[in-house]
Amino acid sequence: xxxxxxxxxxxxxxxxxxxxxxxxxxxxxxxxxxxxxxxxxxxxxxxxxxxxxxxxxxxxxxxxxxxxxxxxxxxxxxxxxxxxxxxxxxxxxxxxxxxxxxxxxxxxxxxxxxxxxxxxxxxxxxxxxxxxxxxxxxxxxxxxxxxxxxxxxxxxxxxxxxxxxxxxxxxxxxxxxxxxxxxxxxxxxxxxxxxxxxxxxxxxxxxxxxxxxxxxx
Numbered sequence: 001x002x003x004x005x006x007x008x009x010x011x012x013x014x015x016x017x018x019x020x021x022x023x024x025x026x027x028x029x030x031x032x033x034x035x036x037x038x039x040x041x042x043x044x045x046x047x048x049x050x051x052x053x054x055x056x057x058x059x060x061x062x063x064x065x066x067x068x069x070x071x072x073x074x075x076x077x078x079x080x081x082x083x084x085x086x087x088x089x090x091x092x093x094x095x096x097x098x099x100x101x102x103x104x105x106x107x108x109x110x111x112x113x114x115x116x117x118x119x120x121x122x123x124x125x126x127x128x129x130x131x132x133x134x135x136x137x138x139x140x141x142x143x144x145x146x147x148x149x150x151x152x153x154x155x156x157x158x159x160x161x162x163x164x165x166x167x168x169x170x171x172x173x174x175x176x177x178x179x180x181x182x183x184x185x186x187x188x189x190x191x192x193x194x195x196x197x198x199x200x201x202x203x204x205x206x207x208x209x210x211x212x213x214x215x216x217x
Contacts, residue, residue: 002026009082013073024066030083031062031069031090038094061097065090099158099176140204147198156191159184 002022004012012023035058039046046054069089076085148157155177162173174184 004082006076006078006082010073010076013070024070027069027086028062028066031065031086032058034087035059035061035065035090035094038091043098058094061090061094064097065093068093095178099154143199143202143204144195147195151194151198152191155179155187156194159187160191160195163188 004023004026009023009027012019013027014020015023036055039054039058039061040051049057065086069086072089076082148160152160158177159173162168162176163170168176170181170184174181177184177187179187
């Protein structure tokens with residue numbers, strides 16, 4: 001990769017033709033190496049993946065980061081080296097996408113198999129249930145899942161899934177979201193308000209919900 005000053009990076013990336021193409025190629029190479037090293041050395045949950053798999057992921061992150069960076073070139077103020085500024089884009093892209101992937105394929109069957117989860121336990125009972133009551137319970141839980149999937153933002157959804165579906169602690173969930181426990185409390189509060197509003201709009205009262213799960217409280 002050619003060595004450039006901050007001014008040269010900005011100039012070359014905004015020049016038409018071969019100059020820009022060369023700068024973009026060098027920058028993409030830098031972002032790709034940064035993403036690969038981050039995935040290989042900074043994400044222990046990916047240790048089971050082969051280098052080729054990590055490189056494939058890194059290529060996606062590098063390309064997305066490159067596009068985002070191009071759209072934000074005017075925001076570069078020269079407070080740090082241009083490559084340092086660019087590095088943040090690809091690391092943020094990788095970290096954010098990995099968080100999304102962790103929960104994107106979270107299936108209903110997986111949820112009901114987690115012994116420590118709260119909501120799945122609501123579907124279980126030591127005694128046989130009236131089929132109508134069981135159907136109502138399942139409908140409510142599925143409605144809650146739909147609210148979580150469609151009404152909450154990403155951070156709210158992850159917080160609710162971690163705490164109420166996976167049974168994770170506040171501290172562990174805060175670490176996953178890379179935030180403080182106090183901020184997580186606010187995130188959960190806002191998420192629960194949205195869920196409650198949607199339940200009320202569906203004409204579910206808290207009394208109705210408690211009645212459906214009366215034997216479990």
